[in-house]
Structures are given as C-alpha cells and as structure tokens.
Amino acid sequence: DAKTTQPNSMESNEEEPVHLPCNHSTISGTDYIHWYRQLPSQGPEYVIHGLTSNVNNRMASLAIAEDRKSSTLILHRATLRDAAVYYCILRVTGTASKLTFGTGTRLQVTL
Amino acid sequence: NAGVTQTPKFRVLKTGQSMTLLCAQDMNHEYMYWYRQDPGMGLRLIHYSVGEGTTAKGEVPDGYNVSRLKKQNFLLGLESAAPSQTSVYFCASSLAATSGANVLTFGAGSRLTVL
Numbered sequence: 001d002a003k004t005t006q007p008n009s010m011e012s013n014e015e016e017p018v019h020l021p022c023n024h025s026t027i028s029g030t031d032y033i034h035w036y037r038q039l040p041s042q043g044p045e046y047v048i049h050g051l052t053s054n055v056n057n058r059m060a061s062l063a064i065a066e067d068r069k070s071s072t073l074i075l076h077r078a079t080l081r082d083a084a085v086y087y088c089i090l091r092v093t094g095t096a097s098k099l100t101f102g103t104g105t106r107l108q109v110t111l
Numbered sequence: 112n113a114g115v116t117q118t119p120k121f122r123v124l125k126t127g128q129s130m131t132l133l134c135a136q137d138m139n140h141e142y143m144y145w146y147r148q149d150p151g152m153g154l155r156l157i158h159y160s161v162g163e164g165t166t167a168k169g170e171v172p173d174g175y176n177v178s179r180l181k182k183q184n185f186l187l188g189l190e191s192a193a194p195s196q197t198s199v200y201f202c203a204s205s206l207a208a209t210s211g212a213n214v215l216t217f218g219a220g221s222r223l224t225v226l
Contacts, residue, residue, distance in 0.1 A: 030211060031211060032210075032211030032212055034214070036215075041220075042219060042220070043115075043201050043203075043217035043218050043219050043220050044154065044201070044203075044215075044217045045217065046214045046215065046216070049212060049214065051211070051212070087153065091211040091212070091213070092211060093210055093211035098144070098156055098159060098169070099154075099156075099215060100156070100170075101146075101153030101154040101155070102153050103151070103152060103153050104153060
C-alpha cells in the first residue's frame with residue numbers, strides 16, 4: 001500500500017489558518033487522498049477527500065500538488081474545537097474500501 | 112439517525128474470559144469494519160465485511176472472530192482475552208463501492224481493559 005508521511009505535531013493560534021502537510025510520493029493514479037480527524041476520546045471523522053483537483057467543503061480545503069505527490073489540508077480559521085489528530089490516508093480504488101491509518105499530525109490550538 | 116453505535120462503551124475483563132462487542136449501523140451500509148487503537152498509535156484493521164454473511168481478515172486478526180449475520184450488525188468476539196488485547200476498538204461502516212471516493216463513518220469506540 002502507498003504510504004503517507006505527516007509531521008508528528010503542529011501548533012496554531014486560534015482564528016489563524018492552519019496548513020497541515022502530507023507527502024505521498026508513491027501514490028498511484030487512481031488513489032484518492034482522504035483526510036480524517038480524531039478529536040480526543042472520539043472516533044475518527046471524515047474531513048475531506050480528493051483525487052486531482054483542489055476541494056472545498058464546510059470543514060476545510062484540500063490542496064493537491066500537480067504531481068499528486070503531496071497535499072495540504074487547510075483549516076481557514078482554527079478554533080479550539082479543531083484540536084485533534086489529523087490523518088492523511090490514501091484510499092486505493094478496487095479494494096474493499098479499507099483505510100490504513102498512520103500516526104497522523106496532532107494539532108494543538110492555543111488562544 | 113444514530114449512525115454507528117457500539118456497545119458496550121467500557122468493559123473490564125480478566126485474562127481468559129470471553130466477550131462480544133456489538134456494532135450497529137442504521138445507514139444501510141454494505142461494508143463494515145473493526146479497528147483497534149493502542150495508545151499513541153493509529154488505527155489498525157482487525158476484520159471487515161463486505162456484506163451480510165461475509166467476513167475477511169485485516170491487518171491484525173489473531174485472537175478475534177467476527178460475524179455478520181444481519182446487514183446492520185457486525186460483532187467482534189474475543190474467545191480468550193489477553194492483556195495484549197487491551198485497547199480501544201472502533202467500528203466503522205461505508206457504502207458498497209470499491210471507488211476510492213468512498214468514505215467511512217466511525218462509532219465512538221469501546222474501551223476494553225484485560226487484567
């Protein structure tokens with residue numbers, strides 16, 4: 001399975017934008033890039049996903065490099081409630097929709 | 112709309128005891144999964160099911176059994192619990208699609224301690 005690399009932790013001030021990077025240099029042409037986050041003591045929740053084009057939804061934006069070997073999750077205005085572990089995952093087309101989680105990036109948000 | 116519900120939320124077992132974790136989803140999802148998460152680590156897939164009556168092994172299946180007798184339920188069993196199975200267990204479900212765009216919905220987790 002193609003792997004992803006994320007920083008172990010990042011910090012942000014509240015109400016500032018946050019850019020969470022992810023490297024996936026071995027991504028194949030049909031792999032989707034998914035982001036999930038896990039708030040303290042909760043199950044993971046879906047944030048956003050994309051294939052080639054940048055994507056926006058109510059939670060975040062996903063910027064995908066032209067060569068698809070990296071991507072960035074953008075939280076436009078971080079709040080204390082965004083403090084969580086963020087997982088960047090490659091979703092392989094043609095499998096039974098399994099997700100392979102790494103250790104993610106722990107985002108701390110301070111006042 | 113409850114989504115994915117796991118029971119129990121907490122359980123303490125003694126080594127050698129057996130137990131079953133229940134996962135129920137009300138979204139008519141075809142696929143269901145069981146993951147475990149150890150402290151400071153990401154989730155690891157134990158078993159999964161692509162439909163009623165089917166199950167398959169994931170990354171760490173040893174010591175666990177599963178059953179999918181009804182579409183909405185996915186049971187995870189520990190026949191003889193060991194301290195190494197102390198973990199938080201998460202169930203998830205998704206629509207039936209092999210597209211990489213398919214997303215998973217997770218339950219809140221079941222915290223299991225084996226003494």
